[in-house]
Amino acid sequence: MTTSDTPYALVDADRLDRNASRLRDHLGSLGVPLRLHVKTAKSVDVARRVHDGGPITVSTLAEAEHFADAGYRDVLYAVGIAPHKLPRVAALLRRGVTLTVLLDTLVQAEAVAEFAAAQGLRVPALIEIDCDGHRGGVLPADPGLVPIGRTLGANLAGVLTHAGESYFAYTPEALRKAADNERDVAVAAATTLRDNGLTCEIVSVGSTPTAHAATDLTGVTEVRAGNFVFFDLVMAGIGVCTTDDLALSVVVTVIGHQPDKNRVLTDGGWMATSRDRGTQAQAVDQGYGLVARLGGDLVPGLLMTGASQEHGVLSTRDGSPVPDLPIGTRLRIFPNHACATAAQHDRYEVVSGGVPLATWPRLRGW
Amino acid sequence: MTTSDTPYALVDADRLDRNASRLRDHLGSLGVPLRLHVKTAKSVDVARRVHDGGPITVSTLAEAEHFADAGYRDVLYAVGIAPHKLPRVAALLRRGVTLTVLLDTLVQAEAVAEFAAAQGLRVPALIEIDCDGHRGGVLPADPGLVPIGRTLGANLAGVLTHAGESYFAYTPEALRKAADNERDVAVAAATTLRDNGLTCEIVSVGSTPTAHAATDLTGVTEVRAGNFVFFDLVMAGIGVCTTDDLALSVVVTVIGHQPDKNRVLTDGGWMATSRDRGTQAQAVDQGYGLVARLGGDLVPGLLMTGASQEHGVLSTRDGSPVPDLPIGTRLRIFPNHACATAAQHDRYEVVSGGVPLATWPRLRGW
Numbered sequence: 001m002t003t004s005d006t007p008y009a010l011v012d013a014d015r016l017d018r019n020a021s022r023l024r025d026h027l028g029s030l031g032v033p034l035r036l037h038v039k040t041a042k043s044v045d046v047a048r049r050v051h052d053g054g055p056i057t058v059s060t061l062a063e064a065e066h067f068a069d070a071g072y073r074d075v076l077y078a079v080g081i082a083p084h085k086l087p088r089v090a091a092l093l094r095r096g097v098t099l100t101v102l103l104d105t106l107v108q109a110e111a112v113a114e115f116a117a118a119q120g121l122r123v124p125a126l127i128e129i130d131c132d133g134h135r136g137g138v139l140p141a142d143p144g145l146v147p148i149g150r151t152l153g154a155n156l157a158g159v160l161t162h163a164g165e166s167y168f169a170y171t172p173e174a175l176r177k178a179a180d181n182e183r184d185v186a187v188a189a190a191t192t193l194r195d196n197g198l199t200c201e202i203v204s205v206g207s208t209p210t211a212h213a214a215t216d217l218t219g220v221t222e223v224r225a226g227n228f229v230f231f232d233l234v235m236a237g238i239g240v241c242t243t244d245d246l247a248l249s250v251v252v253t254v255i256g257h258q259p260d261k262n263r264v265l266t267d268g269g270w271m272a273t274s275r276d277r278g279t280q281a282q283a284v285d286q287g288y289g290l291v292a293r294l295g296g297d298l299v300p301g302l303l304m305t306g307a308s309q310e311h312g313v314l315s316t317r318d319g320s321p322v323p324d325l326p327i328g329t330r331l332r333i334f335p336n337h338a339c340a341t342a343a344q345h346d347r348y349e350v351v352s353g354g355v356p357l358a359t360w361p362r363l364r365g366w
Numbered sequence: 367m368t369t370s371d372t373p374y375a376l377v378d379a380d381r382l383d384r385n386a387s388r389l390r391d392h393l394g395s396l397g398v399p400l401r402l403h404v405k406t407a408k409s410v411d412v413a414r415r416v417h418d419g420g421p422i423t424v425s426t427l428a429e430a431e432h433f434a435d436a437g438y439r440d441v442l443y444a445v446g447i448a449p450h451k452l453p454r455v456a457a458l459l460r461r462g463v464t465l466t467v468l469l470d471t472l473v474q475a476e477a478v479a480e481f482a483a484a485q486g487l488r489v490p491a492l493i494e495i496d497c498d499g500h501r502g503g504v505l506p507a508d509p510g511l512v513p514i515g516r517t518l519g520a521n522l523a524g525v526l527t528h529a530g531e532s533y534f535a536y537t538p539e540a541l542r543k544a545a546d547n548e549r550d551v552a553v554a555a556a557t558t559l560r561d562n563g564l565t566c567e568i569v570s571v572g573s574t575p576t577a578h579a580a581t582d583l584t585g586v587t588e589v590r591a592g593n594f595v596f597f598d599l600v601m602a603g604i605g606v607c608t609t610d611d612l613a614l615s616v617v618v619t620v621i622g623h624q625p626d627k628n629r630v631l632t633d634g635g636w637m638a639t640s641r642d643r644g645t646q647a648q649a650v651d652q653g654y655g656l657v658a659r660l661g662g663d664l665v666p667g668l669l670m671t672g673a674s675q676e677h678g679v680l681s682t683r684d685g686s687p688v689p690d691l692p693i694g695t696r697l698r699i700f701p702n703h704a705c706a707t708a709a710q711h712d713r714y715e716v717v718s719g720g721v722p723l724a725t726w727p728r729l730r731g732w
Contacts, residue, residue, distance in 0.1 A: 080621040107693045255446040275641035327473045
């Protein structure tokens, strides 16, 4: 399909397009725009296919700078701001990028307000709200919320929450509940700020599971999601997608056989797949990934069960004999976690309709 | 110490130099040369500090090409050769690089012999021997060994084995036994080949644990090791080094506090440390790593216990209160597995005597 040497990252553009239009249509029917999280693909080409030039979320300032270079002008940096990073934020604001930062402490709010005043800039900031104890954020009822908002002054742009625990919601009902809770918590925090005379323009929620499960987003102004462009086995494991939606895989070559151990060796180890074993905690542990023929059809029962740096080990789930895979055979590995696997690669080889379409570069670093 | 934005990879050049001279001296006393494995650091600057221009082992052809550009002329590609990669091997041979390949099947031996004959080249090849069931290789008593050697003909250069299971040897005695076994198996395979009238010039063994534990390498012509340049918590956990030898860390910044959860948040998540949790299976699980002050002193009892893509979670091993670490504080994280953590970075910020020395680029890709 392509002539790249293995291992390499392969993107199925048809699946990517289908994943993108499904979520766009769903959020469109709920009347809320998507703010694409670009941290999964870190690719301008992928972002353009989802919504050209639209609002984006980034996980690093390197992403913000890269997408600004490509013309993106509405960028949310959704990791708590470290005060020493504010000069890079200011440089983006001065380029005409609406770069919004995130924080959840008074110390950060003071740093942002002082920096903004000293620079004669508005540094738009969202307050991170904790909706499920997953990571950072203040609780909506926390007495510290309003003081943070007041300290930010004119820099206050709104609130943000992320239902990180939705990755562990295993039924449609649990997913919908996580989406409802994410909305309720964000809207409650916005209401508290407004009730105290503060402006709260943005009410930002999102995760790939809740974005798909939401049925009512009243009061929410935007939804963040990123993983859905590729999906992965963790998302399939919680029922947000099926294995037919997996748009990212790693192409590997068979380099050895161990009939006595019923194993096949490939040239794709953890350097190519990452060490992410996200399905280990799920009902079905998929090892380092499911194995498919180069054309995309799954090889039933075959898993990548082991990895050294540049060696992959394939074996069967039930111990039945591994299929005949001659030395030199190319296979696809569908990974646990697209964000982590993509990060091991500098580019994507892209296919559409089974034929090569393009090579897309990928950003890394901070 | 440096002005790089966090997270970034920091190398302590003094520790690196000490680690390198310790192993050089040890192998020197055993009369066997080191063939440095460059897959850990993937840095010409690191390799030059260990032994300028000496023989190296690589895990990818991209490494072989990169080090050839830097003047290295004796390169072993220690991953089973996929036949479609032979043109890249030939290109290196034609540049005057002695590029030795590895294989363990008759199919590969036939492919190498046919390719070499067709190209009018000698493609030096080692036969991989299985010494502990860890990965690939033929057993020294396997009736398939001699036919592989015969098929290679003049391309046969020797044998190689790797004591991958030594990473799970937790006592000095177990480590020495692993080293003895690695030597015995390699020498036995070489003897079998020689007894059958074949030439076996190279008898290559190695892993960082066995390289340090070996006390007698009679019959061995070279020792491969790579991790020792940086060492890591997995190596400390099996007693091959101490935490004072750890030369690689990730510098992160404190971005949040969660007093109710007794946690500190940083801007260094799994993107910066990798998902490698190699100490999970050891007696002491070090989480995603040990935490130190920027100067290098460990913060007693503090671990990186959780990671999202760009967030790290620090908490204490015994639940005692986390120390006061104000927003903006820079810390070092000593990782589980140096090979995996280094792979997340494009460069190293290098310090010596506590002051910045240099920035060293790092290779990636295949």
